Amino acid sequence: MSKYTALKKEANKLTTLPKTPTGINGLDEITLGGFPKGRPTLICGGAGCGKTLFSLEFIVKGVTDYNEPGVFIAFEEKAHELAMNVTSLGFDLEKLQKDKKIKIDYIHVDKSEIEETGEYDLSGLFIRLGHAIDSIGAKRVVLDTIENLFSGLDNEGILRAELRRLFQFLKDKGVTAIITGEKGEKTLTRKGLEEYVSDCVIFLDHRVINQISTRRLRIIKYRGSLHGTNEYPFLIDEEGISVLPVTSLKLDKPVATSIIKSGIPSLDQMFSLGGFYKGSSILVSGTAGTGKTSIAASFVNAACSRKEKSLYFAFEESPSQIIRNMSSVGLDLQKHVDKGLLKFYAARPTLYGLEMHLVAIHKAIQKFKPDVIVLDPITNLITVGSFSDVKSMLVRLIDFLQESQITVMFTALTLNSIINEQTDDGVSSLVDSWLCIKDIEFNGERNRGLYVMKTRGMKHSNQVREFVITNKGLDLIDVYIGPEGVLTGSAREAQVLLEETGMVLHSNALGRKDRELLRKRKVLEAKIESLKTEFESTEEELNKVYIEEDIKREVITKTRKQMTQFRSGNYQKPDQANPKEE
Amino acid sequence: MSKKYELRLYVAGKTLKSTTALSNLKKYCEEHLKGQYVIEVIDLLEHPQLAEGDQILAIPTLVKKVPEPVRKIIGDLSNKEKVLVGLDIRTKD
Numbered sequence: 001m002s003k004y005t006a007l008k009k010e011a012n013k014l015t016t017l018p019k020t021p022t023g024i025n026g027l028d029e030i031t032l033g034g035f036p037k038g039r040p041t042l043i044c045g046g047a048g049c050g051k052t053l054f055s056l057e058f059i060v061k062g063v064t065d066y067n068e069p070g071v072f073i074a075f076e077e078k079a080h081e082l083a084m085n086v087t088s089l090g091f092d093l094e095k096l097q098k099d100k101k102i103k104i105d106y107i108h109v110d111k112s113e114i115e116e117t118g119e120y121d122l123s124g125l126f127i128r129l130g131h132a133i134d135s136i137g138a139k140r141v142v143l144d145t146i147e148n149l150f151s152g153l154d155n156e157g158i159l160r161a162e163l164r165r166l167f168q169f170l171k172d173k174g175v176t177a178i179i180t181g182e183k184g185e186k187t188l189t190r191k192g193l194e195e196y197v198s199d200c201v202i203f204l205d206h207r208v209i210n211q212i213s214t215r216r217l218r219i220i221k222y223r224g225s226l227h228g229t230n231e232y233p234f235l236i237d238e239e240g241i242s243v244l245p246v247t248s249l250k251l252d253k254p255v256a257t258s259i260i261k262s263g264i265p266s267l268d269q270m271f272s273l274g275g276f277y278k279g280s281s282i283l284v285s286g287t288a289g290t291g292k293t294s295i296a297a298s299f300v301n302a303a304c305s306r307k308e309k310s311l312y313f314a315f316e317e318s319p320s321q322i323i324r325n326m327s328s329v330g331l332d333l334q335k336h337v338d339k340g341l342l343k344f345y346a347a348r349p350t351l352y353g354l355e356m357h358l359v360a361i362h363k364a365i366q367k368f369k370p371d372v373i374v375l376d377p378i379t380n381l382i383t384v385g386s387f388s389d390v391k392s393m394l395v396r397l398i399d400f401l402q403e404s405q406i407t408v409m410f411t412a413l414t415l416n417s418i419i420n421e422q423t424d425d426g427v428s429s430l431v432d433s434w435l436c437i438k439d440i441e442f443n444g445e446r447n448r449g450l451y452v453m454k455t456r457g458m459k460h461s462n463q464v465r466e467f468v469i470t471n472k473g474l475d476l477i478d479v480y481i482g483p484e485g486v487l488t489g490s491a492r493e494a495q496v497l498l499e500e501t502g503m504v505l506h507s508n509a510l511g512r513k514d515r516e517l518l519r520k521r522k523v524l525e526a527k528i529e530s531l532k533t534e535f536e537s538t539e540e541e542l543n544k545v546y547i548e549e550d551i552k553r554e555v556i557t558k559t560r561k562q563m564t565q566f567r568s569g570n571y572q573k574p575d576q577a578n579p580k581e582e
Numbered sequence: 583m584s585k586k587y588e589l590r591l592y593v594a595g596k597t598l599k600s601t602t603a604l605s606n607l608k609k610y611c612e613e614h615l616k617g618q619y620v621i622e623v624i625d626l627l628e629h630p631q632l633a634e635g636d637q638i639l640a641i642p643t644l645v646k647k648v649p650e651p652v653r654k655i656i657g658d659l660s661n662k663e664k665v666l667v668g669l670d671i672r673t674k675d
Binding site for chain 1: 592594599602603626627630631633634637638639640641642643651652653654655656657658659660661664665667668
């Protein structure tokens, strides 16, 4: 993690304190490298807080990860009991002992067997310890729990002097040691061991709040080194201890500009860039039964189809239940599971506290390294923590996911009460995109309306779309906005039908008008034809009159000429006058 | 008294406490267990591996193996009464 390496560099400039990596998941990050090398570290805490396991893992990891042999001096449990207790974690102590990598020495102090007379010292313990260290060349030593000496031996004055000498002896030997101590009434340890171990003190705590237990770890003091100061939750599971430094200090995450598809094409279209930013966080909120899980499943399905790894955290349903239910909407998640692209992580919210959930989520993510994760639903986590707890957990989770460039989709159940709207608001300020599904109750049925509440960094549609779930998948349909308002579901269907009917009627009406026009045209054309004929006959009539007139006039003119000739007596050659008269 | 005492005294080098313990032990044994005891002195500096067997922490430690029960007496054995009680030679009053 970048911030830790940065801090580490800073630390290296300031101090040259050499450190021994513990190999415990996450602890080396908080301590910026491990425990002080060649010095004793005190681990204290109440009964059952994991002191012995912690120190044993320090020894085992020393051998397996760093090739540093270790000595475990047990004052409480016998070697084979210890070995049995940790086989469930996959530590084979018997074999490691045979290989001379680990030496477990059980020191038994029985008050009933011992009588004290006069002066003594604990050279016997030193000799045993020295012998154990030398015989395997140990670099790490654990004393668990040295306070048991106090119950076996009466002379506290001698014991305290000898303890001081013991720690000096360990320092002289150059071994990195862990001393465990039971938590006292007012002091860190019952016998005040902290006054001898001044270099590094780690406090383990096991708290039960609301019937849910959480293990936490805190570095009380670390002389000569920077370290994380918070309480860090830790988890003991089949792989040992995991401490996760879950509080991030800075807001300097890398951002991506690439786009990731939601798996619902019509939903992608609501965003100007056609999907969500990679590494962003998406919240899908809605009331019960609005299809939040279906959206999440189709998001995961799309990611797996792109050959991206997905991790599905289910807090409500079991994996097989989700797979079965999603096959009813045409999503085959099983094939992705079979290919190893999809993994489910199902846990009841009440299984452990919020912090532990966070640690478990971290672990699962670090192990599987997914590209996409889904948390379904986050609102169920409120059952194990207050609202502010959930929020602070999600802040840290989103932080971690952004750092790893993992896209996350949360689903959140909203009830129609005011309190839960606040829940939305609280979480929504953290997320980059927020899809909201609302019930639209109208016309005696419920339909789903989906809208995009916000998307950081891109434009998005402001329209409410009707969200439909069919057996072929999910789809968004534009809602019908008619004179009576927004229509969805069967009302929308009815409106669509109504419009279709209207279209048919309309086109029919148009056809009739066309034919009418045609007929009119025909009538008119016929009329025009007859008028034309009439006109022709009239014209002919008129022409006939003209010709007759012409002829008449000619005849009259001719006759008049002849009459004139006759009267004057002039002779005119017949061809000059009128040849016709010849 | 026919009991046979097997006593082991664990020491670490020739320290003042060790020599005091050994001389005290010899004195008491001569007084109370004449002829019935064997003292074995083990120097852990020479045989550190032997410390584990008898669960030795403190130095000097006197271990009474036989007769049963096993008892350990730590210190320089300067308190005679306690040593004798510890060795079951004398019962506690």
